[in-house]
Amino acid sequence: MSATQLSSRRLSGALIGYGFISGNGHVPAYLERKRTTDDVEIVAVADICAARRELARKALPQARIYPDYASLLQAEAGRLDFVDISTPPCDHAKVAHAAFDHGLHVLCEKPLTTTLEDAAALLEHARRARRVLFPCHNYKHAPVAKKVREIIDSGRIGKVRALTLNTFRNTHAKGVTEWHTHWRREHRYSGGGIAMDHGSHSFYLTFDWMGAYPTAVTAKMSNLEPGRWDTEDNFSAALTFPNGVAYAQLTWTAGVRKVMYTVQGDQGAITIDDDDLQLAVMRRTDGPDVAQGAVTWEVEKYSISSHWMDASHVSWFNSMFDQFLVAIRDGDFVGKDAREAYLCIQIITQAYRSAADSCREKPLSAEAWHVPSVPMEREQGLRLGR
Known part of the structure; x- marks a missing residue:
């Protein structure tokens, strides 16, 4: 059919x-x-x-x-x-x-x-x-993430140069009690800890917001209960992009459940604290430098209900499923999202190698499975799915 x-x-x-x-x-x-x-x-x-x-x-x-x-x-x-x-x-x-x-x-x-x-x-x-x-x-379908995409597309913050993506959790995501509550902490089921479980979310957001794919990663991680679990519960990584750098920090040992992201452009910045988004846009004045008033910022604040506390993220699902249907309709069998999923696994794999090798930087290749080369500009005809 x-x-x-x-x-x-x-x-x-x-x-x-x-x-x-x-x-x-x-x-x-x-x-x-x-x-x-x-x-x-x-x-x-x-x-x-x-x-x-x-x-x-x-x-x-x-x-x-x-x-x-x-x-x-x-x-x-x-x-x-x-x-x-x-x-x-x-x-x-x-x-x-x-x-x-x-x-x-x-x-x-x-x-x-x-x-x-x-x-x-x-x-x-x-x-x-x-x-x-x-x-x-x-995560690309969270309303606040869609707002970030809208602002970047508008050009108001200029070219994106740096990202920070911090994901705080006070525990690992629990499985159902009828089967195995703690399967995410066992490597044989999960393949890894918080990097494997949550890293993809941070990484594909960096692709989207940087408008490019990374060329290298360096990472550090720890397991605070090694006698109990065989996977990491804290992970941090720095991703090198052709046009900037992104930092991801993931933890299952925080005192709060929260996401905190920043998007730094050369003309402004976006700060996200769960549903609260602040946009600061640079406005130049006549002073000789920033310290003497050469730059001011126009600040806008938004509250965008995204239900971050709901771990099921049910309200985001159908936006994502719409894209699945489009891929079926268009015969896009190995589309951008699938190729980026491969790249996420490459980053996680190389991050594990970096952490095991005294945090030495490891290379990444966007060409490894026909992933479009950087940068991902619209005029190159790449489908960004936006």
Whole structure:
């Protein structure tokens, strides 16, 4: 069936994994979408946990429930258009490969995979299968992040030169109690700690806001409870870009849940504290330098409800899903988001190597999986998805 035919009717999807993000984020968004646009329906769910299957049955009484992804794909052959993979990251690659083998499009939670080799193989399989691979890069769809994009596009802060992205959490994101609450702290399930779990969000935002891809990374990390967990709980990285630098700090040991971002342009700056955004735009006067009054700033303040405290981020999902549908319609099988998901895994991989090598800088290549070279300017014809 062609992409155009798919986009003209209601899509049938299956959830693979019914944990916290599926139950609290994806399913409520799908149900809201069915009530409004009625262009998608979840008709099947697979989960290895019996208790979670029962909860899925209650949330989606019309869906067919399976004990694992393999039995779902076999039984549902010919009845699905896509799968939504929301398992722990250790299973993303094998489930996605199986879905492509069954001719299905794939929406996949981050991180796309836990190794760079798996990420490259997955993108190549999507290309061969001519099916869309689309990562859940949902932070770009937060209302406050969209406002940042709008301001950058307006040119009011000039050329972006530096970013800081600080993500504070007082604990690791907990899994469902019916299965395994602390799976994110076990490498065999997660592939890594907070860098693997949350790094993608920070990194793809830097691509978007810098309008470029990084060329090198240096990183440092720590595990404050090494006798209990085998993954890092604190991570910091510096990314070198052709046009500037970005700093990301991630922690699971903070005293507060919060995001704090800054975007520094050569004509102004944006500061984000959860839903509060401040824009400062430079205005020159007649003084000889800044200290003597040569520059003043016009300041605007906004409060943009983005529901950062809701870990499910359910209110951002359908904006992201709209782009998934566009990719299906356009036959954009390995689009910008998929290629950037690969680059996120490359950064995480090289950051781990940097931290293990006394924080030495490690190179990055935007060309590694046909990622467009920097800078990503609109006039070059690159689709930025904005």
